[in-house]
Amino acid sequence: MTALQMTGFMLDMIRSELEDAVGRENCSTRDIDKIAHGVDYFWLSRMWADRGLRMPEADIVVSPKDAEETSAVLKIADYYKIPVTTWGGGGGTQGGALPVAGGILLDTKRMNSIEQVNTDSMYIECGAGSIYKHIEWAANEKGYATMHYPSSLTCSTVGGFLAHRGIGVVSTKYGKIDDMVLQMEVVLPNGDIIYTSPAPKHAAGPDLNQIFIGSEGTLAVITKAQMRIFAQPEERRFRGFLFADLTAAFKASRELLQKFKPSVMRLYDPAETSSLIKKIVGVEREGAFMNIAIEGVSELVAVEEKILLETFAKYGAEDLGSAYGEKWWQEKITFFYPGNMMDLPQMFGTMDTIAPYDKIEKIYWEMKRAVETNFPMAKFIAHFSHWYEWGCMVYDRFIVDHPPADPHEALRLHNAIWSCGVRTALANGGVINDHHGVGIKLGRLMKEQYGSAMQVFQGLKKQLDPNGIMNPFKLGL
Numbered sequence: 314m315t316a317l318q319m320t321g322f323m324l325d326m327i328r329s330e331l332e333d334a335v336g337r338e339n340c341s342t343r344d345i346d347k348i349a350h351g352v353d354y355f356w357l358s359r360m361w362a363d364r365g366l367r368m369p370e371a372d373i374v375v376s377p378k379d380a381e382e383t384s385a386v387l388k389i390a391d392y393y394k395i396p397v398t399t400w401g402g403g404g405g406t407q408g409g410a411l412p413v414a415g416g417i418l419l420d421t422k423r424m425n426s427i428e429q430v431n432t433d434s435m436y437i438e439c440g441a442g443s444i445y446k447h448i449e450w451a452a453n454e455k456g457y458a459t460m461h462y463p464s465s466l467t468c469s470t471v472g473g474f475l476a477h478r479g480i481g482v483v484s485t486k487y488g489k490i491d492d493m494v495l496q497m498e499v500v501l502p503n504g505d506i507i508y509t510s511p512a513p514k515h516a517a518g519p520d521l522n523q524i525f526i527g528s529e530g531t532l533a534v535i536t537k538a539q540m541r542i543f544a545q546p547e548e549r550r551f552r553g554f555l556f557a558d559l560t561a562a563f564k565a566s567r568e569l570l571q572k573f574k575p576s577v578m579r580l581y582d583p584a585e586t587s588s589l590i591k592k593i594v595g596v597e598r599e600g601a602f603m604n605i606a607i608e609g610v611s612e613l614v615a616v617e618e619k620i621l622l623e624t625f626a627k628y629g630a631e632d633l634g635s636a637y638g639e640k641w642w643q644e645k646i647t648f649f650y651p652g653n654m655m656d657l658p659q660m661f662g663t664m665d666t667i668a669p670y671d672k673i674e675k676i677y678w679e680m681k682r683a684v685e686t687n688f689p690m691a692k693f694i695a696h697f698s699h700w701y702e703w704g705c706m707v708y709d710r711f712i713v714d715h716p717p718a719d720p721h722e723a724l725r726l727h728n729a730i731w732s733c734g735v736r737t738a739l740a741n742g743g744v745i746n747d748h749h750g751v752g753i754k755l756g757r758l759m760k761e762q763y764g765s766a767m768q769v770f771q772g773l774k775k776q777l778d779p780n781g782i783m784n785p786f787k788l789g790l
């Protein structure tokens with residue numbers, strides 16, 4: 314890419330073209346806007362700002378209102394070969410939305426219209442900049458629900474979840490964001506506006522949705538999406554259990570999933586049970602706490618609850634009744650609020666990893682051993698929160714209560730712990746990430762994950778974005 318200095322005369326030239334595309338009031342070069350769009354939920358960006366340093370910033374923040382305006386912005390960027398970083402809610406944890414190469418920051422939040430709640434075909438059509446909670450409210454007004462309940466429901470956007478392959482707490486029954494989208498409107502770097510197939514299941518070639526889901530703004534901007542909605546369940550019942558160890562819990566859960574799909578399945582390791590679960594849910598017991606929710610038509614729920622109790626009893630689970638599970642549900646988002654969750658000045662990171670059942674428990678123990686042995690100042694805690702018939706994900710976190718005061722040393726330590734943990738997951742058959750994405754945080758590990766399969770992603774990038782303007786240095790591209 315030819316580097317163009319977006320300063321002085323050229324900044325004014327390009328700015329005037331961008332103002333023509335989206336309106337003067339929707340372009341900003343004010344410091345305050347650039348700073349606000351330079352820190353997302355990536356610990357390193359927050360730490361950097363917290364220590365009084367400035368993160369890399371965009372040269373201009375631009376907010377198009379729809380696909381046509383987005384197309385005009387991308388045409389300008391492609392012509393001048395200016396980097397474009399798409400920003401949804403800025404709630405990403407991997408530094409995906411950080412404009413590390415400067416250029417244009419494309420904020421999607423003006424694209425927040427809810428165009429239809431289609432109860433015949435069970436979807437909501439909305440702008441990709443819509444905060445997910447808003448589309449949940451729109452579904453609720455008609456008696457339906459999106460069933461996508463991540464802890465960042467109130468701050469992250471439809472486009473952000475699609476771009477990072479997000480997941481919510483009732484995923485076992487209703488699926489991940491990849492399962493929840495019907496059709497998308499996408500703007501390519503050359504300005505073309507394209508649509509994926511109007512039905513997500515078909516035999517008309519590879520699935521275009523899945524090319525853009527998870528592409529983290531490196532291939533295109535998602536401007537609109539049709540997201541699935543579901544009937545509200547007649548009933549949602551909770552049951553808490555205590556397992557003596559994780560092995561029994563894995564066996565019980567795998568067997569349960571061959572019989573039916575609960576909505577919530579959350580297993581906490583003894584370290585999280587005795588810390589977070591004790592503090593927030595009130596379970597004052599040693600062991601591994603597991604919360605299960607079953608929902609749907611009442612008659613089916615009653616049958617499923619019976620199967621659940623029988624299956625878990627076979628593996629020695631102690632039935633703790635429904636109160637803890639209900640408390641957990643009330644707190645499912647406040648778990649992450651300040652005071653409940655670790656926060657600066659603590660150092661922390663979530664290395665969510667996924668693998669089949671024959672590997673997942675070993676991955677957990679090996680990661681815990683590697684992190685705690687190599688970094689004695691770090692605690693390692695985990696829960697297992699998204700389950701499938703074939704395997705599950707481990708949401709493993711490290712916490713350093715007293716990280717180095719020097720920001721450069723803090724960065725070094727943070728990256729070293731990450732590399733150690735994720736490489737251990739890889740060495741034991743795990744995937745570098747389950748649902749937070751790659752961003753700049755894990756870009757260096759993508760080649761280690763994929764080897765020569767990486768050329769497929771590189772080929773797509775080269776074809777769709779020959780000038781390399783879209784979110785440079787993310788996703789290992």
Ligand SMILES: Cc1cc2nc3c(=O)[nH]c(=O)nc-3n(C[C@H](O)[C@H](O)[C@H](O)COP(=O)(O)OP(=O)(O)OC[C@H]3O[C@@H](n4cnc5c(N)ncnc54)[C@H](O)[C@@H]3O)c2cc1C
Pocket residue numbers: 353354398399400401402403404405406408409410421441442462463464465468469470471472473474475476477478479480481482529530531533534535536649748749750752784787
């Ligand atoms: C407290 C908290 C709890 C969280 N819990 C969860 C959870 O339970 N489940 C979960 O999955 N995640 C969770 N996250 C992470 C975060 O919400 C997700 O990664 C989410 O996908 C980010 O969406 P965003 O709109 O904030 O995106 P941003 O952070 O703004 O951007 C994320 C990435 O997506 C790209 N992008 C954004 N919009 C578009 C678009 N329209 N087109 C193309 N690319 C785009 C950006 O360029 C960037 O690479 C949590 C975050 C926080 C702060």
